[in-house]
Amino acid sequence: MEKFEKLSGIAAPLPLINVDTDMIIPKQFLKTIKRSGLGINLFDEMRYDDDGNEIPDFVLNKPQYRDAQILVAGDNFGCGSSREHAPWAIKDFGIRCVIAPSYADIFYNNCFKNGILPIALPQEHIDVLMKEAEKGANARIEVDLEAQTVSTSDGEVFAFEVDAFKKHCLLEGLDDIGLTLAKADAIDAFEARAAQARPWV
Template sequence: MEKFEKITGVAAPMPMINVDTDMIIPKQFLKTIKRSGLGVNLFHEMRYDDDGNDIPEFVLNKPQYREAEVLVTGDNFGCGSSREHAPWAIKDFGIRCVIAPSFADIFYNNCFKNGILPISLPQEKVDVLMKDAEKGSNARMTVDLEEQTVTTSDGEVIPFEIDSFKKHCLLEGLDDIGLTMEKADAIAAYETRAAAERPWV
């Protein structure tokens, strides 16, 4: 998994509440088990018309936000079904950080497993970041995981809280498999010992 340390990039403003996982990645795109290739389908029903053409008004279709790395959005982001394809699509689009007042629990945890930093902040702080994001591509936001801060284009620094274990995993690029592989020597030693003690198994 890609490490997350510090990013500076364009933030896209999406002031919607209760954005569910079917809005993030509709069910017809859940047939794949690959984590790549889903970015083009991110927010499909809001992003494209019935003929597959871009809807110009949708934020990620606007030229200034097509390369967004941060998404600033509303309360209860990622609610609905527990599909892991939702963070896959967000990451594949290029978004590395989502900032909201709150997240659905399963989506929140799935983000960490896929190299995305979800930041929960009080509504008044999200409002500051939303206003900054609305400035467009000339306003670049910095997210520093080590320092646990978000810095606006005007230099305002907003601290955030994060679980220390989840922070460690993101900084080191460790998903569930990576965490297991950290114990590879201990696992191998156990297997060797078990084979000697119970050769009939």
């Protein structure tokens, strides 16, 4: 998993509350178990019309937000079903950080496991960042995970909280598999001892 340390990028404003996982990635795209290729279908029903044409007014279809790496969203982001395809689609699009007042628990935890930093901030801070995001390419938001800060292009800084273990995993680029492999030597040693102690197994 790619390490997350600092990110400076364009933020896309999505001022909607209760954005559920079916809005993030509709159910018809859940047939794959691959983490790649889902970015094109991120927010599919809001991005495309019935004929598959882009809807120009949707934020991610606007030229200034096509390369957005940060998403500023409304309350209760990622609610609904627990599909892991939702963070897969977000990450595959190129978004590494979501900033919202609150998240559904399963989605929140899935983000960390897939290299996405979900930041929870008070609504008054979200309001400032939403206005910043509306500037498009004229403003870049900076996220510093080590310092646990979000900064606007005007120099306004907001501190955020994050679980120490989840922070460590993102900084080191460790998903569940990476965490296991980090203990490979200890696992091998245990297996060798177990084989000696119980050769019949």
